[in-house]
Structure formats: structure tokens, C-alpha cells
Amino acid sequence: MDLLDAESELDELINIRGDLHIIGLSNLDAAQAANVNLWKKEGLQKLTLEWCDILQNSDVTLRDLQPNEANRVPDCRCVPQQNDRAAQVLQCLRPNSNLEELIIKGYNGSSFPSWVGSLPLDRLASIELKDCQNCEELPPLGCLPSLKHVVIQSLPSVQLVGPEFLGDVGDIPYNNRKKAYFAFPALESLKFRDMGAWEEWSGVKDEHFPELKYLSIVSCGKLKVLPNFTSGPKQRIRNCEKLLQPLCQNIHWNLMEYIPPSSELSYTCMAEGDISILEASCSYST
Secondary structure (H helix, E strand, O other), rough: OOOHHHHHHHOOOOOOOOOEEEEEEEOOOOOHHHOOOOOOOOOOOEEEEEEEEOOOOOEEEOOOOOOOOOOOOOOOOOOOHHHHHHHHHHHHHHOOOOOOOOEEEEEOOOOOOOOOOOOHHOOOOOOEEEOOOOOOOOOOOOOOOOOOOOEEEEEOOOOOOOHHHHOOOOOOEEOOOEEOOOOOOOOOEEEEEOOOOOEOOOOOOOOOOOOOEEEEOOOOOOOOOOOOOOOOOOOEEEEOHHHHHHHHHHHHHHHHHHHOOOEEEEEEOOEEHHHHOOOOOOOOOO
16 A cells, blocks of 8 residues: 555545554654544544554555565664654654554654643553653553553663653543542553663552552563552562562572572572462572
């Protein structure tokens, strides 16, 4: 499908319903993205925006693949001058407030636009942010009152997850009756994966994440400490050495009379399940 044809057809499909997956966004500029008029598509329930050029059945592509490109491994990285262009394109692809699921993949801007995490998306129940190589901070998803599931994967430039992730929650309408003065009022599942630079998670208060039931942290090797969640979620922790070492030490202090010094310990730990009954395996070097 030709770029201009795709743009024109999308603009005409005002009554499109269900799922829409748009790929090849690296070939779009801001003016073309604005002409797509996603904000008019009231029937959209799930939207996937992907910057990588991968052709899939039932997807809307924004250009024809060149010869021999079908088998090419896509490269989602972007030179610096293209980062601003990606940010402008995403800014212009704001969806309708009826959207329930959003996936953003391969986005190479340095930050997310204001509509990601803003109150017009008050029906959004699920969001996935994947392979966003240049983003240095997360959007304020804590402001979304209906959000139940969040996946953050492969954002290698994020070093701190702090108050910006929680957002300004002072005026969130909740249950159509009362105001919620805490972040993530409906969130049930939160998953982080492959966040190699992430070192600190701060700003979480007792009243935040009141409905959180499941927390997954996988391959976040620099993260040292988790916040305290009063909702008591089940936790899955893998390949997070600085998180798992203290857990192993705590478990063995409770079960054994003698603990070798840390210089004599090597850890091959995995923790799953309730934080109070974590299972771990620590091997001791001689």
C-alpha cells in the first residue's frame, strides 16, 4: 500500500471499529500523521503504533516494502535528527478517548507526547510501551483512571522511575462519583522487562496502586530496591541480581544458623509468588 493511499484510506475510515495496527511510522511526517485523524475514529478499541517496518496480515502499512526487504531484520534505532520527527508524528496520532488498548512499539523519540497518560483516555484499560530506545522517562500513566494492565519493555535509556510516572492525580475522576487522589487507582498488573539502565524507583506512597495484584520485574539488573506496596501484590522477579541478592540473604538468615560473608556467596536466585514466601536458591562458593 502506498504511503499516500494509506493516509487517504485511513482518513476516510471514520467508522472503523475494533483493532487497528499501523506499522512503518518512520516513513510518516507530522503533516501526514495529522491527516490520519485518529482522534475521529470513535469505534477503535485497540490501537498498535509501530515504527518498525514489518509486514503482517491485516496490518495497515504506510509504504510498500522494497525488493528483498521482506526478510530484513528491522532496525528500530534512529539517528538524532529523526527523533524530533518521531515525537511530532506520535503527537499527531492521538487516538479517540474511547480507546481501550494501546501499544506503542519501536518509538524513537526522547519523550512521550502529552496525550499519553492524559485524562481524555479515561477508558484506556491496557497500555504497552516496547522498544522505545531513546525515551528517558515514562509518561504519567498514573493519571489514567481505568488503567488495569501496564507493560514496559526495552526502554534502555530510563534510569529513574519517579513521580513523573505517577502524574498529577489531584483531579482524576474515579467511578464517575468521587475523586481519586492516588496514582493508578485501578491498576491490577504491572510488568517491567529488559530495563538495563533502570537504577531507582521512587515516589510511591502508601495510597498509590491500591488494586495492584501482580508485579513482574525481569532483566532489570541495576534496580536495587522495590517500593512498598500496601496492596500486597504477588511478585515475579527474575534476572535482577541487585534485587535478588538481599532476598536470598534474608531467606537464609531465617533458615540457617550460619551465613557465609557476602564475599563467599554466589547467587543464582529466582523469586516467584507472594513476597512473603519467596523461593530462592543460593549457591555458596568455596
